Amino acid sequence: MKTNNQELVRVESLTKHFTLGGSFLNKKQEIIRAVENLSFTVYKGETLGIVGESGCGKSTTGRLLLRLMEATSGSVYFEGENVLEYSKEQLRAKRKDFQMIFQDPYASLNPRMTVEELISEPLRTYKVQNRKERLLKLVDAVGIPKDYLTRYPHEFSGGQRQRIGIARSLALNPKFIVADEPVAALDVSIQAQIINLMKDLQDEFDLTYLFIAHDLSVIEYISDRIAVMYLGGIVELTSSERLYEKPLHPYTQALISAIPIPDPTISRDRIKLFGDIPSPMNPPAGCKFHTRCPLAQDICKQAIPELREVEPEHFVACHLVEESLL
Ligand SMILES: Nc1ncnc2c1ncn2[C@@H]1O[C@H](COP(=O)(O)OP(=O)(O)OP(=O)(O)O)[C@@H](O)[C@H]1O
Numbered sequence: 001m002k003t004n005n006q007e008l009v010r011v012e013s014l015t016k017h018f019t020l021g022g023s024f025l026n027k028k029q030e031i032i033r034a035v036e037n038l039s040f041t042v043y044k045g046e047t048l049g050i051v052g053e054s055g056c057g058k059s060t061t062g063r064l065l066l067r068l069m070e071a072t073s074g075s076v077y078f079e080g081e082n083v084l085e086y087s088k089e090q091l092r093a094k095r096k097d098f099q100m101i102f103q104d105p106y107a108s109l110n111p112r113m114t115v116e117e118l119i120s121e122p123l124r125t126y127k128v129q130n131r132k133e134r135l136l137k138l139v140d141a142v143g144i145p146k147d148y149l150t151r152y153p154h155e156f157s158g159g160q161r162q163r164i165g166i167a168r169s170l171a172l173n174p175k176f177i178v179a180d181e182p183v184a185a186l187d188v189s190i191q192a193q194i195i196n197l198m199k200d201l202q203d204e205f206d207l208t209y210l211f212i213a214h215d216l217s218v219i220e221y222i223s224d225r226i227a228v229m230y231l232g233g234i235v236e237l238t239s240s241e242r243l244y245e246k247p248l249h250p251y252t253q254a255l256i257s258a259i260p261i262p263d264p265t266i267s268r269d270r271i272k273l274f275g276d277i278p279s280p281m282n283p284p285a286g287c288k289f290h291t292r293c294p295l296a297q298d299i300c301k302q303a304i305p306e307l308r309e310v311e312p313e314h315f316v317a318c319h320l321v322e323e324s325l326l
């Protein structure tokens with residue numbers, strides 16, 4: 001593992017409920033429990049992957065950590081300070097330390113700005129010295145030729161646009177980056193180039209990543225540790241190697257059993273999950289996975305399983321995890 005176990009971000013009991021309705025016309029109020037009681041640490045220099053099916057709360061988690069959205073409750077400590085308690089001024093000053101890379105670089109880049117303007121904008125906003133020098137260093141680092149600085153986003157391919165988006169995110173020399181599905185919109189052949197670029201930049205710029213993806217192969221390739229999410233909570237968290245070698249939560253076991261193996265001589269028993277993910281408006285009581293879990297017992301319907309360290313650095317939220325360990 002790349003980490004030296006020096007904590008950069010610590011999340012404690014983070015919860016986000018969205019409230020829908022409750023207006024004059026739409027009286028019925030509904031609560032979407034997007035993220036509930038999340039606790040985890042991101043170590044300096046590592047890539048922590050977050051994986052899970054659509055709607056499980058990955059993007060909400062990323063946005064809450066960067067305070068792009070206000071939490072319902074909980075804490076997010078960045079270098080020991082609770083970001084959720086920052087005033088607007090404190091947040092503005094700290095913002096340069098944490099940045100986001102988006103899934104769709106086209107939507108996140110102003111189409112009327114040239115590459116030079118796009119990357120220089122944060123430098124100007126924060127009155128960074130030697131802007132031209134920094135700009136040239138950034139475009140060089142992400143592999144955009146200098147002759148392209150006067151061009152507009154529509155003149156680039158998806159992969160090149162993501163390179164521009166990455167350069168913009170790195171402009172202010174951040175310490176922590178949340179990358180929300182940064183390669184999901186790209187052709188498979190381009191995905192590896194961007195992921196390798198992100199790995200190189202991590203070493204060059206001393207970055208820590210929270211990398212969100214729904215693709216298990218992508219997440220395995222880039223992550224040092226991986227958190228698996230289901231319906232707004234973490235069900236398993238451990239090193240990338242351990243997760244793929246010995247997944248302990250029945251949900252992770254099912255996800256991993258569904259990854260295609262390129263070698264036709266090797267077969268793997270696929271664990272089929274029945275039913276759809278329940279709605280976060282009305283999540284099941286007890287273990288939220290019990291409606292789809294092949295191992296569910298009575299206790300699973302009644303008690304919420306805590307995320308417990310069941311072997312060193314391996315956290316699992318399942319009442320019956322000891323049986324998987326045998
Ligand atoms: N602004 C919002 N208002 C109301 N509900 C929201 C809002 N943002 C997200 N949600 C709901 O919160 C839940 C978690 O959404 P989120 O976008 O975090 O999931 P995700 O894991 O990123 O999914 P995907 O893989 O599709 O990107 C979903 O049920 C979603 O519909």
Ligand code: SF4
Nearest residue numbers: 287290293300318319
């Ligand atoms: S607690 Fe029960 S329902 Fe939940 S994952 Fe474990 S065995 Fe399945």
Ligand SMILES: [Mg+2]
Nearest residue numbers: 058059060180
């Ligand atoms: Mg998302």
